[in-house]
Structure formats: structure tokens, C-alpha cells
Amino acid sequence: MSGKVLYVSGEESAEQIKIRADRLKINNDDILFLGETDIDIIQEQILSINPKLVIIDSIQTMYSDEITSAAGTVSQVREITARIMKICKTNQITTIIIGHVTKEGNIAGPRVLEHMVDTVLYIEGERYFSYRILRGVKNRFGSTNEVGMFEMQNEGMIEITNPSSILISDSDDNPPGSVIVASMEGTRPLLIELQALTSHTVFGLPRRTANGIDYNRLTLLMAVLEKKAGINLSSQDVYLNVVSGIKISEPAIDLGVLVCVASSYKNISIPKDLLVIGEVR
Numbered sequence: 001m002s003g004k005v006l007y008v009s010g011e012e013s014a015e016q017i018k019i020r021a022d023r024l025k026i027n028n029d030d031i032l033f034l035g036e037t038d039i040d041i042i043q044e045q046i047l048s049i050n051p052k053l054v055i056i057d058s059i060q061t062m063y064s065d066e067i068t069s070a071a072g073t074v075s076q077v078r079e080i081t082a083r084i085m086k087i088c089k090t091n092q093i094t095t096i097i098i099g100h101v102t103k104e105g106n107i108a109g110p111r112v113l114e115h116m117v118d119t120v121l122y123i124e125g126e127r128y129f130s131y132r133i134l135r136g137v138k139n140r141f142g143s144t145n146e147v148g149m150f151e152m153q154n155e156g157m158i159e160i161t162n163p164s165s166i167l168i169s170d171s172d173d174n175p176p177g178s179v180i181v182a183s184m185e186g187t188r189p190l191l192i193e194l195q196a197l198t199s200h201t202v203f204g205l206p207r208r209t210a211n212g213i214d215y216n217r218l219t220l221l222m223a224v225l226e227k228k229a230g231i232n233l234s235s236q237d238v239y240l241n242v243v244s245g246i247k248i249s250e251p252a253i254d255l256g257v258l259v260c261v262a263s264s265y266k267n268i269s270i271p272k273d274l275l276v277i278g279e280v281r
Helices: 014-023 039-049 074-090 112-116 215-229 251-266
Strands: 005-009 031-035 053-057 094-098 119-124 131-139 147-153 156-159 178-185 188-200 208-211 236-242
Touching (some): 014 031, 031 039, 039 074, 074 094, 074 112, 178 251, 208 215, 215 236, 236 251
Parallel strands (some): 005 031, 005 053, 053 094, 208 236
Antiparallel strands (some): 119 131, 131 147, 178 188, 188 236
């Protein structure tokens, strides 16, 4: 796509963006920067420049004087999004709107925001890990059953062609509490390593910590393990981790969770060439 790109930032200054552009070795006269949060000024600049691509970063920082509430409120986000859509669709300008997410991983603000746009993409990943998953949750022009996996490097987000290679630890030893599971992310099967640790609790109520899977799902599976396998975990703290920090909602990893917890509790290693798949009901 040839043409001008207008990057509108309400959070960072031109100097901060320049530092990042220099690090990424981006030097292009067609990339323009506008540090502004007033939608009236932004609209004027879009119509004046007529770019091919507009990037709004972020929608929660933009405001309109016609609305008395503060920037980032439901009414402001709804109004700003509607105005940007009207401007860009009328002039056939591709637009990327960046939004903050809540602790639960949802876009902050009204849910109507997702319904207004054509495509919704989420970038998932833990702060202290370099890997990111780009997941499509809405797409009016194609399938949403696709994901992309990237690694944050000095040059930006670099695609990982074989995600399973980094989702399985490369250690030579085979400690108890480690198992390989399969998960479907979109239409792509991934091999992922789960790690569990059980230890005698020093508290009155044993701890259950889940990193990468739903906490309530973990507690339910622990109850199944106690009831059906006779493994008493009432005096054990249980810690479960998904290697590389990605989040998994695939029910087929249930059996893998049980196996790796039991492996840690019994201090028995699971062969690294064993793949565990199964939903527990």
C-alpha cells in the first residue's frame, strides 16, 4: 500500500516515538506524526492530509468538547469511535484503533466498540515474556480461526514459524511435574509444555496458583484428581505454569493438567515423547 500514514498519539510525544522509530530503523517521509487528543483537530488533519492509513493510539485518550464527561468514559469512547469511522469510511481511509484492555483481557470501555468496527484483534502475552499471540476475535472479511505468534525483538515483532519449538522447554533433564499437551489455537495445533509443582503447605488453606490457564478450572481438576484418583491434595500447595506465559482455554489440556500435578505429587517423571490429550468432565 503506497501513500501517507498518519499516526495519532495521545500518550507519547514526538520525541518518544522518534526514539522507537530509530530503534526499529524506520525512516520514511510518508509516515506523519500528530500528538493530539482533540477529535476536532484530528478530524481536520485527516481531511487535510488524506492519508491511506490512520492509526489512533489510543481511543481512550481522545475526547470531544461536545461531551462533558472525561476522556475514556463510555460516552466519549462511543462518540470518538463513531466520528473516526464516519470520516475514514467516507474517504476510504484504512484505520487502526488501539485500545487499552482490562485485567480480564477485554477492551476497556463499552462493548459496543467491538460491534462498531470491522475487525477486532487482540495481542496477548505476559509482561515478563517476549512472546505475543495475535488473535482475531472478529473479522467481517474473513475467518477469525487464525492466530499468529511473534517474538518481541529489537527489530519489533518477529513471526515465529514453529511456535511449538519455543512452547516446550529445551532442558536436557526430565523433572517430575512436566508434560506435553496439544492445544488448538484457531486452526493451528500447538504442542505446549505444562509444569506443575506440589509442596506441603504451611498455611491452613492450601494455595492454588495457575499461570496460563483459568484458576477455577484448576481447582475443579484438583477436586477430580482427589475424588477419582484418591490423591489427597488437601495439604498440598499446587502451582501450575504454561511455558512461555501464553494463555490456554483449550479443554483438551485437562488430562495434561491432572497428569503433571500427579507427576509432581508422586515424584514420577513423564516421558518427554509422551503427548497427553483429553477433556475431563
